[in-house]
Amino acid sequence: MKAYTIVGLAAVGALALSACTGGGGGGTGTGPESGGEPVIDGTLNYAIARDPGMLFSPLNASGTLGSVSQWAYESLIYFDADGQPQGWLATDWEQTPTSLHFEVRDDAVCADGTKLTAETIANNFRWIADPANNSTAINLVVPSTAKIENDDKSVTITTVEPDPFMITAIGSQAIYCQAALDDPQSVSTASNGTGMFNVTEVVTGDHLTLERRDDYSWAPEGAAIGTTPGVPKTVVLKIIENESTRANLLLSGELNVGTITGPDGDRLEGKVDVLNSGxxxxxxxxxxxxxxxxxxxxxxxxxxxxxxxxxxxxxxxxxxxxxxxxxxxxxxxxxxxxxxxxxxxxxxxxxxxxxxxxxxxxxxxxxxxxxxxxxxxxxxxxxxxxxxxxxxxxxxxxxxxxxxxxxxxxxxxxxxxxxxxxxxxxxxxxxxxxxxxxxxxxxxxxxxxxxxxxxxxxxxxxxxxxxxxxxxxxxxxxxxxxxxxxxxxxxxxxxxxxxxxxxxxxxxHPTFAQGISEYGIEKFAPSTILVK
CATH class of the missing domain: 3.10.105.10 (Dipeptide-binding Protein; Domain 3)
Known part of the structure; x- marks a missing residue:
């Protein structure tokens, strides 16, 4: 599909595993919203189209990496069904054409056990803006000339040139914990964020495995947390380049989620529900x-x-x-x-x-x-x-x-x-x-x-x-x-x-799903069990 792709936050809602769907893809079935019986500590199998490469997004502009990062990392805001920004790691914000000011939450905890601070959030943007780091996100997320300040509870980013849509790029950027910024290679095949899941295994060209953080409790109101019934214990991101193979695995029930853009999508119509189409x-x-x-x-x-x-x-x-x-x-x-x-x-x-x-x-x-x-x-x-x-x-x-x-x-x-x-x-x-x-x-x-x-x-x-x-x-x-x-x-x-x-x-690009149900805030994508 794409040669060089940057995909922003475009989420479809939380996914919970459901025990009331059969193999062969009988649709999304039932789950927390409809009163069905959720699967406790199940495994969600999710197809991605290619190997994402190294997992530190400020050095990797791959669109596929977004399908990995969303499980392990969070951002300052998300966008609701009407395209309006809503708070995530940020609790409040003010914007002008040349500045953004975020008040940030103080209860998010990194995968390595450290507390996420306003300084670490600011350091994410400092890392990108520093030309010495050769970030692929420089001038895309934040310009090299930006002034980035923080105190204990807030982050302020000021630009020389006005940017009318600055909140979209900056607010949607995955936030890494300080140890990852200090040593990006430490998260090249692992993760260290505040998301619900943590990358535990990477097999190049085959799959990535993520495990749930049961202590995850700082999602926005109405969204799933680590103890929500139906939230999978394990997420396996399977690298499946061939769309026909993806379609076959969805039909057989061996996959829960996969994107099919070509003719194979016709075989899924009426058999597997369309979860999202962008x-x-x-x-x-x-x-x-x-x-x-x-x-x-x-x-x-x-x-x-x-x-x-x-x-x-x-x-x-x-x-x-x-x-x-x-x-x-x-x-x-x-x-x-x-x-x-x-x-x-x-x-x-x-x-x-x-x-x-x-x-x-x-x-x-x-x-x-x-x-x-x-x-x-x-x-x-x-x-x-x-x-x-x-x-x-x-x-x-x-x-x-x-x-x-x-x-x-x-x-x-x-x-x-x-x-x-x-x-x-x-x-x-x-x-x-x-x-x-x-x-x-x-x-x-x-x-x-x-x-x-x-x-x-x-x-x-x-x-x-x-x-x-x-x-x-x-x-x-x-x-x-x-x-x-x-x-x-x-x-x-x-x-x-x-x-x-x-x-x-x-x-x-329709995303098909079976064996799951949507949960929580419409259009909210915590960087965990939610898909784009």
């Missing part, structure tokens, strides 16, 4: 603007985009289950909803594409292939090799570019190698096209991928440079919350019109 951006790519790359020329980028049938690419990349992308931020809670892609992204026009390339000096030779000053127009294309759909889409893009005389060198690699490749300093000088799907609830947080510093100082992987876009982003950042949505729509529109980034597909 829309994610699943298809998109960046053109490098590094000096010397052909795609640094705006007209070349527009021509290459015009040569593609994006509707067809969307169908292939989503196995016919998706729709055309409309904007950057599609993850709930969505503050802004608009279609900035449709009106602005260059439309398919093969003849127009050829004309633009001719005018840019990239002309066809006798062999039908384009070159300029003796240099052939051959694109270096990096994409993630997970899933037949991505590989097929990449091949189709190459075929469509070949029709206008443009060559492609494919560089497909597995997730970890792909991320390392595009985040290597100087990558934009070697790669012309990068597959990228970045998912987050608000557009402001995603700007780190489209402006600013390149690695290792920033996450602008493709060295994008668009002064008009930067000005529009600055204007949008001076508006708070939904008031700025029109400004963000204009900023995104400029990016798409210039073909800096080309998002073309989004699709629903």
């Amino acid at each position: 829309m994610l951006l699943t298809g998109g790519f960046l053109y490098s603007q590094a000096e010397g790359r052909p795609t640094a020329d705006k007209n070349v980028r527009i021509a290459l985009t015009k040569a593609l049938d994006l509707d067809e690419l969307m169908q292939v990349s989503t196995a016919g289950k998706g729709e055309r992308a409309q904007r950057l931020a599609t993850v709930d809670p969505q503050v802004c909803q608009y279609d900035a892609v449709g009106p602005n992204l260059p439309k398919t026009d093969v003849a127009g594409a050829e004309k633009l390339l001719d005018e840019a000096g990239w002309v066809k030779g006798a062999d039908g292939k384009r070159s300029k000053d003796g240099q052939p127009l051959v694109l270096e294309f990096a994409w993630q090799s997970k899933g037949a759909e991505i590989a097929s889409t990449a091949e189709m893009m190459a075929d469509q570019w070949a029709e206008i005389g443009v060559g492609v060198n494919h560089d497909g690699s597995e997730y970890g190698a792909f991320i390392e490749k595009i985040s290597t300093p100087g990558a934009a000088s070697k790669i012309d096209v990068m597959w990228l799907n970045a998912n987050y609830p608000v557009p402001s947080a995603l700007m780190v991928y489209f402006t600013g510093e390149t690695p290792p100082k920033g996450n602008n992987f493709a060295a994008l440079k668009n002064p008009k876009f930067d000005e529009l982003v600055k204007k949008a950042n001076n508006s708070t919350g939904a008031e700025g949505c029109k400004a963000w729509e204009a900023a995104e529109g400029e990016m798409y019109a210039s073909a800096d980034y080309v998002p073309f597909a989004m699709m629903s």
Whole structure:
């Protein structure tokens, strides 16, 4: 599904094991809400699509890691069904466009037995903001220029530049205990947070095991705690890349929870309940603007985009289950909803594409292939090799570019190698096209991928440079919350019109479940038995 994914807090409610469901997936059955008999000290089997890698999220931007972190770590706030922030580790807060002030609870206890303090919470953000740590979350969660202060009961974060959605990024960040911050390697295959579960075993490429903390008692009112009937004693996160296998295990009752996005979901309809379904951006790519790359020329980028049938690419990349992308931020809670892609992204026009390339000096030779000053127009294309759909889409893009005389060198690699490749300093000088799907609830947080510093100082992987876009982003950042949505729509529109980034597909990601029931606060996700 995704090549580079950041997923914010998008939860669906607490899950309790139920004794009243049979193997074969007869739905979510009964549980605490409906008066059914809960399973005491049971095991919850939950599928994740890939190995999450090292488990310290400030150094690992993997979306899969969020499926692990939510069990062992908590954040300052969560978002309710209406997208409104509610207290978690924070009991109260005040916000302005350039500051956040949190009053924090004093009863949360770390897995190592130490008390979570306001200073440790502040240190989480100091660790991310320190450029020396090379955090993948710097400028995404908190900028390096932020001023971070604390006293015994509160944390205050002040930024130089306004950020209208700052509470989403900062408030949703998983909070690590002090020993983890002091030695991130200590939690690379373990955990040390205040969540209900603790990672006890990691078998690379196969599974992770978490055990319940019976002393967990500081959840928000109405949410499950360690002694709530039906809360599993053990959670096994099984790494199952193949969706057909996930579907089979759900149908047989060997899995309780799994996400199925492709055709296998059809086999589950009417047999296994849909627990949650969220829309994610699943298809998109960046053109490098590094000096010397052909795609640094705006007209070349527009021509290459015009040569593609994006509707067809969307169908292939989503196995016919998706729709055309409309904007950057599609993850709930969505503050802004608009279609900035449709009106602005260059439309398919093969003849127009050829004309633009001719005018840019990239002309066809006798062999039908384009070159300029003796240099052939051959694109270096990096994409993630997970899933037949991505590989097929990449091949189709190459075929469509070949029709206008443009060559492609494919560089497909597995997730970890792909991320390392595009985040290597100087990558934009070697790669012309990068597959990228970045998912987050608000557009402001995603700007780190489209402006600013390149690695290792920033996450602008493709060295994008668009002064008009930067000005529009600055204007949008001076508006708070939904008031700025029109400004963000204009900023995104400029990016798409210039073909800096080309998002073309989004699709629903339903999470199926059997043998469980929802418990407690609607849309609340303690970092434990709740799923996204």
